[in-house]
Amino acid sequence: MTFMPDFKNAIDPAKLDKLAEVAVKVGLRLQKGQDLVMTAPVNALPLARLITKHAYMAGAGLVTTFFSDEEMALARFAFASDDSFDKAAGWLYEGMAKAYSDNAARLAISGDNPMLLSEQDPTKVARANKAMSLAYKPALEKIAGFDINWNIVSYPNPSWAKQMFPDLPEEEAVKTLADAIFAASRVDVADPVAAWTGHNAELAKRSAWLNDHRFSALQYSGPGTDLTLGLADGHEWFGGESTAKNGITCNPNIPTEEVFTTPHAMRVEGTVSSTKPLSHQGTLIDNIQVRFEGGRIVEAKASKGEAVLNKVLDTDEGARRLGEVALVPHSSPISQSGLLFYNTLFDENAASHIALGQCYSKCFLDGASLSKEQIAAQGGNSSLIHIDWMIGSDKIDIDGIKPDGSRVPVMRGGEWA
Template sequence: MDNFNRNLEKYAELVIRIGVNLNKGQDLLVEAPIETLDLTRLIVQKAYEAGANYVHVHWQDDVVTRNKFDYASEDSMDYYPEWYTTMLERFVENGGALLNIKVPNPNLYDGIEASLISRASKAASTARAKYQHYVRTGEFSWCLIKAPTEAWASIVYADLPEEQRIPAMWDAIFKINRVYEENPVVAWQSHLDTLKATHSLLNERSYKALRYRATGTDLRVELPEGHIWLGGDNENARGVRYVANMPTEEVFTIPNRTGVSGTVASTMPLNINGALVDRFTFTFEAGKVVDFQAEVGYDHLARLLDMDEGARYLGEVALVPFDSPISNLNRIFYNTGIDENASCHLALGSCYPINLKDGTKLSNAELKARGGNSSLIHVDFMIGSAELEIDGELVDGTIEPIFRAGNWVLTF
């Protein structure tokens, strides 16, 4: 127990110092499931020790969330409180930082009609559009982290006795976040340097397109002129470095909105707003999803694609080697923030303007004209495997290998 408490404290300090990189005098908003009480209290302590001006905790609970769908009127699915979005916007504009302990429950909405989930999701996304713009343009420091809950651990470690599931989940979280290192902060700084070297080389290569091949996948993704590869930490509008997702193993950029063609098959299940979708494929023409299939969760996927006009286009392309810390655990976590860092992936919906030269200065129309995509959604789905091959197409037409057998073949 002493070792666990020390590791929990190291984790809390890590997410404050590396994740949001909290500065003296800043406000911090922590969004946390009520099951993560001990970790959340430590995070608040570490934030004040780092000089936080004020820390506010917004507690979340699956039972409360589910109650809306079980007992509220159907009309309430189309409502999202303006006062809450206004609070978030003012918080960002006043220089605050956000730390979200994001632990979605894949079974949360079992038995709920897909249409109700879709309506509630659209209402929230519409109301939070300005706030999400701040997120995607790097206006402020934000970080998503993970912590065990009984519902989540029982799905990921269903093969273990019940009393072993939470400890197993903590062990995995500590491993993938380098908490077991003697000095996790130093270990993370080294890791971020490695990711920087990776995306720096990709920016030097400035590929015109990427070509993917695997079972069920034959896809060409064009990259717009001025695209920027990023990965590891980002810089917010005030010049502060932060890590948006912990753990992180990816480097990512923006695809050309109308330059995607071919077919792609998923390699992991996808949790969409608490509903599971699995074994699905997309067919793209001129950037748009024109056909799709799903063996599990077809209705949920269909409603996601119909969320708005931009939902059928890609907003992100990300590269992650198959031989990586999370993938080597050989476990599906049913949590996009972890699974996307075990696998190459793409994202439907809105792009990150930070991935385009001067992109944060562009209107949605200007962004679209330069190849970016705008949407209410941004949903990552995993396509990586041990057989994935990726080639880079240079401006002069030269083709060179980037991935073979799921791993890098470029020399960094």
């Protein structure tokens, strides 16, 4: 029997408390009287307790927390009968959807081992994921549709830390990951809430500048990259805090460094190379190079994981086209850490990136009122997948191209121009 080790020497209690405060005040901007639904790995109990405290201090109505446990998840794969893998707790997710309809906020603590199920039967994993996705849909739609304020923060779970730092003793691995999370989440400063106000202002300034220029395309050049990436008609750039349909302005992701919008699914031409490895469902895909014609990937190579990459591209028609383009300066704290987190929440904020697959309907002018058909007509891609991969580095220059063909420098050597 293993039990939870005590990592209080590895995880600075004062910084963990600040992370909880930032999650409640900046991430959720929880309102007086608002209920909160939280999910967390059971190992993240210390952070969940602190978030509960800060939520009640902020005037929360009721905080309801659901803990998951990696050992229980593995017990299912080890011992359950075959029928189990098509089941999901629909009654629970319907209940959560009801809570969100009643304006409960949503907080997820991430930190599970990204490789947890990598050695399990992939068919069973896929079936369990599918059953879960279907059951979760009513609740996820409220979150993805931004009906309510929500937030994800991370906790340095030992299983995740060991995945990132396999050669370190467990406690040192946890300490290293904890410090990386605190730095990326901007809680290692005297006044983290003020730091976030400044950071949000910076991201808003960048988004506004890009929106003012109304570029029709971005031109990327650098080693192995010569890409013209058309932007969707009526695209809108976003970054940092954002206002949910319930009127509350929150920071859904902590950390966040990106400004992002929707590319045009039919107007991407040329070649682009990845600048960091992509961790996809337990496989590392490295040194990706793809060629686009008419928005479609017509050739894809990788030094590692090429077969998996090509399987991903074959998921559906939209998997070969882009759904997101995001700009992140090379000087961002996550990029400077040089770490691969195996966790999109961090890794997509380490460098400028693009995503294969589904676009965000929000990233259009007046996006909330557009039909699926209108979004597609304006160049918004659709797919079952959304996979971010990094194409930014200190060697990449980006120009904005205006409809009249004139050019404006956007990034030089990976930094805002």
